[in-house]
Amino acid sequence: MTATLLETRIxxxxxxxxxxxxxxxxxxxxxxxxxxxFGLLVTSDGLPWWLAPVTSATLFAGSVExxxxxxxxxxxxxxxxxxxxxxxxxxxxFYGLTFPLHRVRGRVAKAYSVFALCDEAYxxxxxxxxxxxxxxxxxxxxxxxxxxxxxxxxxxxVLGSTLLGGSGALGGVDFILTALFVVLTMEAxxxxxxxxxxGSAAAAAGVAWVVAPGSMLLVAMTxxxxxxxxRHKLRRVTTGHA
Amino acid sequence: xxxxxxxxxxLGVAIAITVTLRALPFLVKGSLxxxxxxxxxxxxxxxxxxxxxxxxxxxRIDFGAATHGAPExxxxxxxxxxxxxxxxAVLSILAGTATCVLLTHLM
Numbered sequence: 339m340t341a342t343l344l345e346t347r348i349x350x351x352x353x354x355x356x357x358x359x360x361x362x363x364x365x366x367x368x369x370x371x372x373x374x375x376f377g378l379l380v381t382s383d384g385l386p387w388w389l390a391p392v393t394s395a396t397l398f399a400g401s402v403e404x405x406x407x408x409x410x411x412x413x414x415x416x417x418x419x420x421x422x423x424x425x426x427x428x429x430x431x432f433y434g435l436t437f438p439l440h441r442v443r444g445r446v447a448k449a450y451s452v453f454a455l456c457d458e459a460y461x462x463x464x465x466x467x468x469x470x471x472x473x474x475x476x477x478x479x480x481x482x483x484x485x486x487x488x489x490x491x492x493x494x495x496v497l498g499s500t501l502l503g504g505s506g507a508l509g510g511v512d513f514i515l516t517a518l519f520v521v522l523t524m525e526a527x528x529x530x531x532x533x534x535x536x537g538s539a540a541a542a543a544g545v546a547w548v549v550a551p552g553s554m555l556l557v558a559m560t561x562x563x564x565x566x567x568x569r570h571k572l573r574r575v576t577t578g579h580a
Numbered sequence: 581x582x583x584x585x586x587x588x589x590x591l592g593v594a595i596a597i598t599v600t601l602r603a604l605p606f607l608v609k610g611s612l613x614x615x616x617x618x619x620x621x622x623x624x625x626x627x628x629x630x631x632x633x634x635x636x637x638x639x640r641i642d643f644g645a646a647t648h649g650a651p652e653x654x655x656x657x658x659x660x661x662x663x664x665x666x667x668x669a670v671l672s673i674l675a676g677t678a679t680c681v682l683l684t685h686l687m
Binding site: 360361363364365368385389392393396397398399402406409410411413416419420423424427428430431432433434435436437439452453455457460461464465510511513514515516517518519520521522523524525526527530532535536538539540542543544547551554555558559562563566567569570573574 | 586587589590591593594595598599603604605606608612618620621623624626627628631635636637638639652655656659663664670673677681682685
């Protein structure tokens with residue numbers, strides 16, 4: 339009895355950390371490698387080494403960071419940087435609606451969880467049954483993603499481009515994210531055999547690829563979100579709701 | 581090297597925009613709470629979003645490169661195959677990535 343009470347009351351960080359590491363560890367390793375590549379890019383572009391870890395720790399938005407470095411090098415106007423950041427990161431508008439933030443306990447923890455809501459965190463956590471996720475498991479997953487990306491960038495920045503001979507040595511490792519999203523799609527599908535969702539997403543991605551290859555993610559996510567609203571209305575009409 | 585003040589402003593602007601974009605939907609969500617639309621979005625958005633992210637990765641493959649994207653396509657085939665076989669996410673990701681890395685360096 340006492341033991342059961344203790345187990346339910348005392349948070350078990352090590353259990354949460356282990357669960358997060360078991361599931362996300364390989365992705366943490368992948369982000370470390372990508373961060374390493376980012377650090378190498380920053381120094382090979384002639385920027386100071388500390389810019390890589392500082393950007394990765396404070397902004398934590400992979401694709402925008404790569405774009406920003408190129409823009410900083412040519413001293414792009416702030417307005418152009420603002421527009422680029424907005425366009426590339428607008429897809430995040432669709433993440434918050436279904437991210438299991440209600441499972442995270444504490445104001446600071448919730449704020450961190452929102453701050454660190456990257457593609458990988460959304461993909462790994464929103465596709466799970468929210469009730470099965472503890473606050474610690476969610477936070478450790480995100481801290482691991484954030485930490486490995488920032489530490490990777492620090493390592494890459496410190497090593498500099500001369501030591502590893504450019505990012506060519508890392509060729510193919512960024513595939514780890516492709517594999518992650520492929521696996522998560524298969525898992526989500528095996529849970530709910532929702533062919534309509536998969537078909538609409540593929541159509542949205544296909545159209546976006548053809549129409550707007552430069553901002554494919556944003557256009558595809560928007561088109562998919564619109565298709566969801568249409569599907570919702572259609573379902574209510576066909577099932578007789580007002 | 582660009583001016584540190586300029587870099588600080590760039591970072592500040594990018595962080596403010598990114599955090600706002602990540603936080604906004606949580607604020608909107610309160611007014612949508614319990615709505616059937618939000619329930620449906622909750623059911624359908626995650627699978628569509630991960631599928632779009634996967635297809636986005638496919639779209640980024642450089643089919644014009646010397647390897648014509650073969651390492652990446654083989655990596656995807658390996659990921660799907662191993663996942664259908666063992667249903668172990670970590671194993672599938674490692675198998676697919678190893679395939680892609682090996683072929684990238686061999687081709």
